[in-house]
Amino acid sequence: MSLFKKIFSSDKKETLDKGLEKSKTSFFGKLSKAVAGKSKVDDEVLDNLEEVLVTSDVGVNTTLKIIERIEERVSKDKYMGTEELNTILREEIAGLLSETHVGEDADFAVPDDKKPYVIMVVGVNGVGKTTTIGKLAHQFKNKGLKVVLGAGDTFRAAAIDQLQVWADRVDIPIVKQKMGSDPASVAFDTLNSAEADNADVVLIDTAGRLHNKVNLMNELSKVKRVMQKVVPDAPHDVLLVLDGSTGQNAFEQAKQFTKATEVTSLAVTKLDGTAKGGVVIGISDQFQIPVKYIGVGEGIEDLQVFNKYEFVDSFFKL
Numbered sequence: 001m002s003l004f005k006k007i008f009s010s011d012k013k014e015t016l017d018k019g020l021e022k023s024k025t026s027f028f029g030k031l032s033k034a035v036a037g038k039s040k041v042d043d044e045v046l047d048n049l050e051e052v053l054v055t056s057d058v059g060v061n062t063t064l065k066i067i068e069r070i071e072e073r074v075s076k077d078k079y080m081g082t083e084e085l086n087t088i089l090r091e092e093i094a095g096l097l098s099e100t101h102v103g104e105d106a107d108f109a110v111p112d113d114k115k116p117y118v119i120m121v122v123g124v125n126g127v128g129k130t131t132t133i134g135k136l137a138h139q140f141k142n143k144g145l146k147v148v149l150g151a152g153d154t155f156r157a158a159a160i161d162q163l164q165v166w167a168d169r170v171d172i173p174i175v176k177q178k179m180g181s182d183p184a185s186v187a188f189d190t191l192n193s194a195e196a197d198n199a200d201v202v203l204i205d206t207a208g209r210l211h212n213k214v215n216l217m218n219e220l221s222k223v224k225r226v227m228q229k230v231v232p233d234a235p236h237d238v239l240l241v242l243d244g245s246t247g248q249n250a251f252e253q254a255k256q257f258t259k260a261t262e263v264t265s266l267a268v269t270k271l272d273g274t275a276k277g278g279v280v281i282g283i284s285d286q287f288q289i290p291v292k293y294i295g296v297g298e299g300i301e302d303l304q305v306f307n308k309y310e311f312v313d314s315f316f317k318l
């Protein structure tokens with residue numbers, strides 16, 4: 001418990017609690033019903049718990065894993081009461097979650113031995129890529145980092161304009177070309193400009209066309225290859241953005257993108273608009289890719305570094 005205390009900054013906790021309001025009220029309501037009138041964890045409680053986890057979009061595989069672990073603990077500790085179930089469930093879920101930042105460093109940061117540090121942001125249309133880039137740029141800038149944006153979603157004019165709006169808002173440079181131009185060429189220009197300006201972080205937006213896996217794969221590989229002409233080990237991070245409110249669909253997208261390119265981290269957005277925040281638990285367990293950021297609103301401050309303790313704590317708080 002003291003660990004929890006240490007890593008929580010109270011401001012951030014408040015926004016996280018608020019952002020996850022829907023998820024946690026729903027999860028808690030269901031969990032309370034699952035154990036109502038029961039004094040000990042028996043098969044019926046476990047069945048109900050299974051249903052709660054599945055309907056919170058934790059996913060079938062991860063749910064079964066959690067249930068198995070709880071069963072194991074129940075069989076060792078024959079008279080486990082329902083009030084202990086909460087604590088144990090929490091422990092098991094926290095144990096499942098992979099995470100990138102631990103403890104005091106749970107903050108927006110990039111390794112300082114890579115300059116510029118290149119983040120390529122991928123994901124299907126509408127999941128929140130551009131918004132997440134804007135919010136991230138804002139956080140990095142606040143940390144004193146020099147940030148450059150690359151408008152690599154050249155598919156729609158509106159996509160370029162939208163990134164421009166964020167660049168103006170955060171007051172940082174953007175590199176762009178006309179609609180329909182080659183995304184790899186935009187990425188190339190962006191990296192050159194970042195090197196010339198001695199920038200610390202580059203965020204590259206991409207188009208999210210998933211209609212054809214081979215096309216997607218080719219396009220992303222080309223963007224990578226061309227970037228490597230400027231920065232040989234770029235991209236340092238391929239951040240896949242998933243819309244947390246789409247539940248099982250987010251799992252499907254994660255499956256497709258991890259097949260098309262090497263995804264190194266995840267951002268799960270729109271957790272404020274869903275009662276199904278459990279998707280974060282299932283996705284990090286199933287894909288073994290760390291969830292780095294979570295989006296809890298449309299505003300510039302509504303992005304958080306994902307921290308499993310805070311998340312689980314928020315999820316389980318009434």
Ligand SMILES: Nc1nc2c(ncn2[C@@H]2O[C@H](COP(=O)(O)OP(=O)(O)O)[C@@H](O)[C@H]2O)c(=O)[nH]1
Pocket residue numbers: 123124125126127128129130131132162208269270271272273294295296297298302
């Ligand atoms: N409620 C909420 N809306 C979000 C969040 N992230 C993005 N959005 C909204 O989702 C919509 C699509 O976002 P956009 O960044 O354009 O997605 P893109 O097509 O992947 O670039 C916009 O209306 C955003 O304001 C979030 O965390 N919460």
Ligand SMILES: [Mg+2]
Pocket residue numbers: 129130131153159162205
């Ligand atoms: Mg976009």
